[in-house]
Amino acid sequence: EDSEQTSPYQVAWSVRETLGYERHESDDDNADDRSSRVTRLCTYFQQKYKHLCRLERAESRQKKCRHTLRKALLQAASREPERAGQLIQELRRATCARTSTSQARQRDAEPTTCSGTSKGEQCTNKALPYTRHCFQHILSNRSQQLFSSCTAKFADGQQCSVPVFDITHQTPLCEEHAKKMDNFLRGDSSRKVQHQQQRKPR
Ligand SMILES: [Zn+2]
Ligand SMILES: [Zn+2]
Incomplete structure (x- = not known):
């Protein structure tokens, strides 16, 4: 039920919406109305089930892909370690570029230079993770609690x-x-x- 934007689920949701809509319209609920609602609910759950199956299959396919990739990389690394190392770095860069959120997260975690000063000179130490100060200057950050x-x-x-x-x-x-x-x-x-x-x- 997460960020999946594929069509079957949206269809299913719209089916549910029409069901809710009809419930309001027909106050005189007769047997025909009930059976039609039941069939619609059935199709809704069938679509939901199919969608979940599809998600599960995609997941296992991805797992298999990852497994084969790992195996191939292992083989490559034992044969040509340097070339394999380059390849892994390229792959990592590619995945970083693809997901902008993880890239942003990485940027946050990447150590930056300390923004503190000692005797008027800019500190050159690396800042602690997720901060702008090194250990010596961390107390300049008044919002930190650690x-x-x-x-x-x-x-x-x-x-x-x-x-x-x-x-x-x-x-x-x-x-x-x-x-x-x-x-x-x-x-x-x-x-x-x-x-x-x-x-x-x-
Ligand atoms: Zn510092
Ligand atoms: Zn002391």
Whole structure:
């Protein structure tokens, strides 16, 4: 029932429409009217069934085609790998050109250059997928929700501004600060263990 624009289905739909139309017109429904409606419904479902069969057959035909193409490409690749590679690239380009939507989708996914600047100079890093910023500049995008600034502060009180992808912690830390925190906690716990060990003998 999707984007198929072939005629049989449209015919079937128009049959249904005429059925609905007739139902309104004939309020005095007699036996003749009923039987004619039933026959029309029958033809409608028959057409629908035929159409679905046709779709199914087309699908299996496509599957077979794809299978034979894959087999042929495999054979070609084992015989002449370079030529086969060229052919695959050409095929891919052809299919891309044919479906404009997938082309647009590819364009979206294609990495573009970061639109951010560092010290007045244009960033040359590749942008993250579906964004216009690289990892260093992703925080310039205020609508994004995945990255946040490191929540740690340096010894001089300055806020760390390294972007972090961490959706599990409430106070995300960059790699450097996460390591420092880990070391701190480890030292803390080992200190506690030492204290306990020192206390135990007493
Ligand atoms: Zn950048
Ligand atoms: Zn940090």
